[in-house]
Amino acid sequence: MKRRDMNPRAVGDLRKMISPSSPRRMTDERAGERRVHLDYLMAGANIIISASYQATIQGFEARGFSKKESEALLLKSVEIACEARGIFQSSYRNEPYTVGADEASSRKQPILVAASIGSYGAFLADGSEYSGDYGKEVTLQTLKDFHRRRVQVLAESGADLIAFETIPNKIEAQAYVELLKENNIRIPAWFSFCSKDENVVVSGDSVLECTAVANACKNVVAIGINCTPPRYIQGLILSIRKVTDKPIVVYPNSGERYDADRKEWVASTSISEEDFVYYVSKWSEAGASLIGGCCRTTPKTIRAIAEALSNVRSAPQATSACD
Numbered sequence: 001m002k003r004r005d006m007n008p009r010a011v012g013d014l015r016k017m018i019s020p021s022s023p024r025r026m027t028d029e030r031a032g033e034r035r036v037h038l039d040y041l042m043a044g045a046n047i048i049i050s051a052s053y054q055a056t057i058q059g060f061e062a063r064g065f066s067k068k069e070s071e072a073l074l075l076k077s078v079e080i081a082c083e084a085r086g087i088f089q090s091s092y093r094n095e096p097y098t099v100g101a102d103e104a105s106s107r108k109q110p111i112l113v114a115a116s117i118g119s120y121g122a123f124l125a126d127g128s129e130y131s132g133d134y135g136k137e138v139t140l141q142t143l144k145d146f147h148r149r150r151v152q153v154l155a156e157s158g159a160d161l162i163a164f165e166t167i168p169n170k171i172e173a174q175a176y177v178e179l180l181k182e183n184n185i186r187i188p189a190w191f192s193f194c195s196k197d198e199n200v201v202v203s204g205d206s207v208l209e210c211t212a213v214a215n216a217c218k219n220v221v222a223i224g225i226n227c228t229p230p231r232y233i234q235g236l237i238l239s240i241r242k243v244t245d246k247p248i249v250v251y252p253n254s255g256e257r258y259d260a261d262r263k264e265w266v267a268s269t270s271i272s273e274e275d276f277v278y279y280v281s282k283w284s285e286a287g288a289s290l291i292g293g294c295c296r297t298t299p300k301t302i303r304a305i306a307e308a309l310s311n312v313r314s315a316p317q318a319t320s321a322c323d
């Protein structure tokens with residue numbers, strides 16, 4: 001994981017796959033999801049994230065699936081990402097999708113598939129992954145019980161790592177750490193928090209304390225921030241670096257705000273793609289090794305990030321945080 005490179009986002013989730021489907025429609029949906037992963041690979045991504053962020057066994061069961069079917073759907077999200085990687089490696093790898101002079105060497109890095117695990121708030125789908133406020137009745141034990149089986153299933157899915165994403169508070173990070181340990185999970189993981197400024201995650205818990213929780217876990221190979229406005233990222237990287245020597249992963253959103261009542265993104269605070277990319281060299285200099293885009297970014301963003309990183313790499317004065 002000691003690399004400075006591009007990190008894609010996964011688009012969509014398995015809700016698309018649980019609508020009443022004919023076999024033909026399921027096939028189309030599978031192909032569609034694979035296509036999205038391929039678009040990110042062709043844009044220069046080195047890591048693709050499975051579309052399992054909001055897919056949970058409890059959610060599938062509520063829609064009438066058996067436990068076994070629900071677990072199979074989780075596995076399928078990773079299978080599709082692996083399929084896309086296979087197709088890319090066998091068919092497209094030498095395509096002229098060049099994103100910069102250094103593209104050839106960046107492509108020598110392996111392509112990784114990360115299995116996404118979203119927070120409890122993502123399952124509630126009430127916007128609480130952006131507040132971190134689950135109420136008093138939700139304890140460490142509640143969170144462990146909620147996440148346990150999905151962690152076990154995705155740990156055995158064939159993914160290269162688990163991406164614990166958009167973690168909104170310290171207690172959920174603690175729950176993941178305990179689950180990884182108690183279940184003797186071997187697969188590496190990254191922990192990525194969601195922040196509301198340069199010092200705290202969205203719940204108000206300190207970024208330093210959240211990082212310390214993640215840092216103490218031996219499975220954790222990278223720690224960082226996702227789905228957070230780009231303007232806070234540089235400060236957050238510097239804070240995280242005070243606590244850990246592990247690689248830092250950042251994949252901000254477009255700067256827009258999610259309105260949980262209207263269930264839509266509010267554009268007023270968004271930044272342009274050029275501005276997003278302007279930040280990339282700053283994040284790299286501040287110490288981020290894995291850089292990508294989260295909600296409301298696109299393969300175009302990833303392509304621009306890849307280009308910006310290849311310029312950072314080839315600039316004589318550039319210092320690499322991780323090379």
Ligand SMILES: [Zn+2]
Pocket residue numbers: 226227253294295
């Ligand atoms: Zn996001």
